Amino acid sequence: MKLLTESEQRQVAAAIERIERDTDAELVTVLAARADDYTYISLLWAGLVALLLPGPVNLVGGWLSAGHLLLAQWATFILCSLLFRLPAITTRLVPRAVRHWRASNLARRQFIELNLHRTEAESGMLIFVSEAERYVEILVDRGISSRLDDSTWQAIVETFTTQVKRGETLQGFLTCIEACGALLKEHLPATHERNELPDRLVILS
The missing domain is CATH 3.10.310.50 (Diaminopimelate Epimerase; Chain A, domain 1)
Known part of the structure; x- marks a missing residue:
């Protein structure tokens, strides 16, 4: 800014x-x-998205194993944590x-x-x-x-x-x-x- x-x-x-x-x-x-910097807000939203991920994943393709699903959740959490740290996005999440x-x-x-x-x-x-x-x-x-x-x-x-x-x-x-x-x-x-x-x-x- x-x-x-x-x-x-x-x-x-x-x-x-x-x-x-x-x-x-x-x-x-x-x-x-x-x-x-609202780091905690970014982590909260990333965690929420990761926790909700199994729903749509299982609905679209329930063939994922528990291990793969857990891996997908971790990847989602990491990516969202980085994305939600962008100031333009963070401000809108708070x-x-x-x-x-x-x-x-x-x-x-x-x-x-x-x-x-x-x-x-x-x-x-x-x-x-x-x-x-x-x-x-x-x-x-x-x-x-x-x-x-x-x-x-x-x-x-x-x-x-x-x-x-x-x-x-x-x-x-x-x-x-x-x-x-x-x-x-x-x-x-x-x-x-x-x-x-x-x-x-x-x-x-």
Whole structure:
């Protein structure tokens, strides 16, 4: 999966730098290729296909011996395990609820690992995207949530998610950052110059 180029990443960083001039919020953006490799899902599906194999095989040609049938099951399991590891296929095998749960967990881990919970004014904001899961989430620290309800970001997230599904990830970031910046400028205006966290786009490949 192709993530943003260096030039596109610089555009995101520049957008963050622009809006942070007008707000005390500290924005960090993260783009992940995928939230999980879902190896266990691939193995579960491969095992299920292998277990169901005797039914159609015996129906079409019941002449296979138990040994040959077992060999066919093992071969099916191995081939399906490899096939189902392909990202384009794996994503479709994983229930949406599971994909979003894994992406949400990764977003929360990034919030902590990138020290968004340790800013001076508790004003950290994470804009997180996981492309394979088509998942977007905005997480904010207490300094922001005390002034803006979490539901404030819902429309922005929905718009960004639609853009990610269309393959417009760069434009999605720029639109999202601009929309968040307008709200932050109004409700959390800049009181003094600060830049506690890096403006660059964090890429998780």
